[in-house]
Amino acid sequence: DSGVTQTPKHLITATGQRVTLRCSPRSGDLSVYWYQQSLDQGLQFLIQYYNGEERAKGNILERFSAQQFPDLHSELNLSSLELGDSALYFCASSSSGSGYNEQFFGPGTRLTVL
Amino acid sequence: AQSVAQPEDQVNVAEGNPLTVKCTYSVSGNPYLFWYVQYPNRGLQFLLKYITGDNLVKGSYGFEAEFNKSQTSFHLKKPSALVSDSALYFCAVRDMHTGFQKLVFGTGTRLLVSP
Numbered sequence: 001d002s003g004v005t006q007t008p009k010h011l012i013t014a015t016g017q018r019v020t021l022r023c024s025p026r027s028g029d030l031s032v033y034w035y036q037q038s039l040d041q042g043l044q045f046l047i048q049y050y051n052g053e054e055r056a057k058g059n060i061l062e063r064f065s066a067q068q069f070p071d072l073h074s075e076l077n078l079s080s081l082e083l084g085d086s087a088l089y090f091c092a093s094s095s096s097g098s099g100y101n102e103q104f105f106g107p108g109t110r111l112t113v114l
Numbered sequence: 115a116q117s118v119a120q121p122e123d124q125v126n127v128a129e130g131n132p133l134t135v136k137c138t139y140s141v142s143g144n145p146y147l148f149w150y151v152q153y154p155n156r157g158l159q160f161l162l163k164y165i166t167g168d169n170l171v172k173g174s175y176g177f178e179a180e181f182n183k184s185q186t187s188f189h190l191k192k193p194s195a196l197v198s199d200s201a202l203y204f205c206a207v208r209d210m211h212t213g214f215q216k217l218v219f220g221t222g223t224r225l226l227v228s229p
Contacts, residue, residue: 002157033216043158043204043219056216090157100146100165100208103217105157 003027004106006091012112018079021109025072025093031055032074033094033103034066038087049074050096081113116141116209118188120220127195128228135190135223137205146208147188148217149179153201161203164188175199195227 003026013019025032034046036059045058049068060066063081068074078085088110092103118139127133139145146165150158162173169181179190190203205220 002159004157042221045216045218048216058216092158102148102160102163103158104160105150107155107157 002104002106004091004093004104006089006106006109008109009107010110010112012114013081014114015081015083017081017113018077019081019111021076021078021089021091021111023074023076023091023093023106025074025091026104029093029095029104030072031094031096032068032072033092034060034074034076035090035092036087037090037108041087043090046076078111083113086111086113116145116207116218118147118205118207118218118220120203120205120223122223123221124224124226126226126228129197130194133192133195133199133225133227135203135205135225137188137190137220139186139188139205139207141207145181145188147179147181148206148208149173149177149188149190150204150206150219151201152204152222158204161190195225197227197229200225200227 005024007022030051033048037043046060048056052068063079066076088108090108092105094101094103148163149161152158162171164171164181172178202222204222206217209216
């Protein structure tokens, strides 16, 4: 168990809908990362937050947004969902935002868009 | 931009034999390299990292990796494979070029250890 929790584990929704994925980092970790894993795109970095502030942005679509709250949990919001958004979404946390430290991954949320 | 390549989609090895999972990197500046493993229906788990220092890095579960600057490689190795090592392995590099604090992952190599 990495200490990173993600809810829900599975999510099934329809095209055009909006969903929110939630992540709680390991105790004491200030940095949260979001990744998307799909068969055709592999593991793609989406966005990073450090202590409430956005630190880095990757291949995140404009329809997607995220935030990190004062208690350090993070939410990833996906809107106007398309079939191609079906994927595993992982959250990871690390103690710093420097990138030198290893990241600890949660179990993921499997999103299915029908 | 920083990148890593994992040239093999799958590696097959018999239990008890040594295993190698290959990774090559392309970076500007000093590379910061990581190996992660993903078991079915689980998140990625950290195995080891190279930041600086000894070229042979020891990690979790008996794995080690050899950093080779001249060949720009960071291959993952284990002297004696176990069936339980069967999983998906990812090499990753810290992206520093743009100042972004992110990891760039390879496409993954599936390791299959047969009894």
